[in-house]
Amino acid sequence: MSKQPPKKPKQTSFKPAASPIPTPFTAAPPTLEPFLAQLDPSQVYLTHIDRHLPETKKQIFLIPVLLNGTIALLLLYRIYTALPTYWALLQTLLGYHSPATVDTVHTTRNDQLWILAKRTLMFLADFLAFRFVGVWPLTFFLEQPCNPVIWRWKLGGFLADEIVVRVSRNWGARDLMQGVKQGEENAFFKTRILPAIEREVLRTKTGYLMMNQSWDLDFQLMLDAHTLVKQGEVEMRGLEKMVLVFMEGTGWIAWQWESDxxxxxxxxxxxxxxxxxxxxxxxxxxxxxxxxxxxxxxxxxxxxxxxxxxxxxxxxxxxxxxxxxxxxxxxxxxxxxxxxxxxxx
Structure with a gap:
C-alpha cells in the first residue's frame, strides 16, 4: 500500500490587524507625556499657539475686564442700598416693628397687594441679578484654581506666543470614542472639533475669544503648559494645533490638524x-x-x-x-x- 504524500498545509493569508486608533488620530507623541499627565481623560482638548500681536490681545482682554468690573461695582452698590430694606423685612418677619411693617389698619387691601407685588418683584429682580449676572464677575475675578485675571497675571502680561488649551464643554471623550463611528466619522468630530479649528477662527480670534457652548478655556492648564515649556520638559511647537483625547485600552491619542x-x-x-x-x-x-x-x-x-x-x-x-x-x-x-x-x- 503506497504511502500518501503529506498534505500541504492550507495557505492562509494573514492581514495585519487594523489599528484600534480611528482616523485621523495616532498615538500621542511621547514628548507630550508631561503635559498629558495634567489632562482629564474624560475630556477632549484642543491646543494651539496664539500668535496675535500682544497689543491686540491686550485690547480684547480689556473689554471683559471693564465689563465684569462694572457689573461687580453695580452689584456691590445694590447690596449696599438694599441691606437696610432687607434688614427691615427680616425684623418684620421675626415679629418686630420696623419701617417695613405694614399698617393693616390704615391701609386698604389694594395698598397691601401693591406693597406685596413691589416686594415680590424686588426679590425676583435681585435673585436673577445675583444668580445669573453675578456669576460673570465672580468667575472672572475669583474662580479657583485659576481664572482669566490670575492667568494673565502669572503669565506675565500679553506674550507674542501664548499656548491656548480648550477643553470640551458638555461633551467629552466618551461621546467621540465610543460606538461604531469614531474619530472623523463621529458626529461630534464634525460638529464640535472641525468648526473649532477652522483657519478663519484661528486667524480672527485670540485665544480668550474661543470660549463658546462647546469649548471652554482651561486657564490653569495654559499656565502649566507654559511652565513645562520654560522647564524644557515640553516644546511649544509640540502643542501647535493638536487634538488630544484619551481612548480606553490605547491611551492618549492625538491629531495635528495642520502639518508644517x-x-x-x-x-x-x-x-x-x-x-x-x-x-x-x-x-x-x-x-x-x-x-x-x-x-x-x-x-x-x-x-x-x-x-x-x-x-x-x-x-x-x-x-x-x-x-x-x-x-x-x-x-x-x-x-x-x-x-x-x-x-x-
Whole structure:
C-alpha cells in the first residue's frame, strides 16, 4: 500500500490587524507625556499657539475686564442700598416693628397687594441679578484654581506666543470614542472639533475669544503648559494645533490638524497671490520693498519681537500708502499675511 504524500498545509493569508486608533488620530507623541499627565481623560482638548500681536490681545482682554468690573461695582452698590430694606423685612418677619411693617389698619387691601407685588418683584429682580449676572464677575475675578485675571497675571502680561488649551464643554471623550463611528466619522468630530479649528477662527480670534457652548478655556492648564515649556520638559511647537483625547485600552491619542508642510504651502500660496495682485496693479516693486522690510527686521538684533512686528506694519503701510495702495485691504484679499510676518521660512 503506497504511502500518501503529506498534505500541504492550507495557505492562509494573514492581514495585519487594523489599528484600534480611528482616523485621523495616532498615538500621542511621547514628548507630550508631561503635559498629558495634567489632562482629564474624560475630556477632549484642543491646543494651539496664539500668535496675535500682544497689543491686540491686550485690547480684547480689556473689554471683559471693564465689563465684569462694572457689573461687580453695580452689584456691590445694590447690596449696599438694599441691606437696610432687607434688614427691615427680616425684623418684620421675626415679629418686630420696623419701617417695613405694614399698617393693616390704615391701609386698604389694594395698598397691601401693591406693597406685596413691589416686594415680590424686588426679590425676583435681585435673585436673577445675583444668580445669573453675578456669576460673570465672580468667575472672572475669583474662580479657583485659576481664572482669566490670575492667568494673565502669572503669565506675565500679553506674550507674542501664548499656548491656548480648550477643553470640551458638555461633551467629552466618551461621546467621540465610543460606538461604531469614531474619530472623523463621529458626529461630534464634525460638529464640535472641525468648526473649532477652522483657519478663519484661528486667524480672527485670540485665544480668550474661543470660549463658546462647546469649548471652554482651561486657564490653569495654559499656565502649566507654559511652565513645562520654560522647564524644557515640553516644546511649544509640540502643542501647535493638536487634538488630544484619551481612548480606553490605547491611551492618549492625538491629531495635528495642520502639518508644517501645510503651513509652508499655505504661506507660499499667499505670497504668490500677493505678488500677483501687485503685478496686476503695476506695483510689483512694492512686493520687493515688502520683502526687504521683513528681512531687515528679521535680521536686526533682538529677533522678530512684537516691537519689530509693529515697526514692519508701520513701514509697510507707509510705503504702500505712498504708492496709493491700501495694504490692509490687499492682504485681506489674499487671506491675510499674519503668519508670514512672524515665522521664517
Amino acid at each position: 508642510y501645510d503651513v509652508i504651502e499655505e504661506r507660499r500660496k499667499k505670497v504668490v497671490a500677493f505678488k500677483e495682485e501687485l503685478t496686476k496693479a503695476g506695483k510689483e516693486s512694492l512686493f520687493w520693498k515688502w520683502m526687504d522690510i521683513l528681512e531687515s527686521e528679521r535680521d536686526a538684533d533682538g529677533g522678530f519681537t512684537a516691537e519689530a512686528q509693529n515697526r514692519v506694519a508701520e513701514r509697510v503701510q507707509d510705503a504702500f500708502a505712498k504708492e496709493g495702495i491700501d495694504f490692509e485691504e490687499l492682504t485681506r484679499s489674499v487671506g491675510g499675511l499674519e503668519g508670514l510676518t512672524v515665522n521664517k521660512g
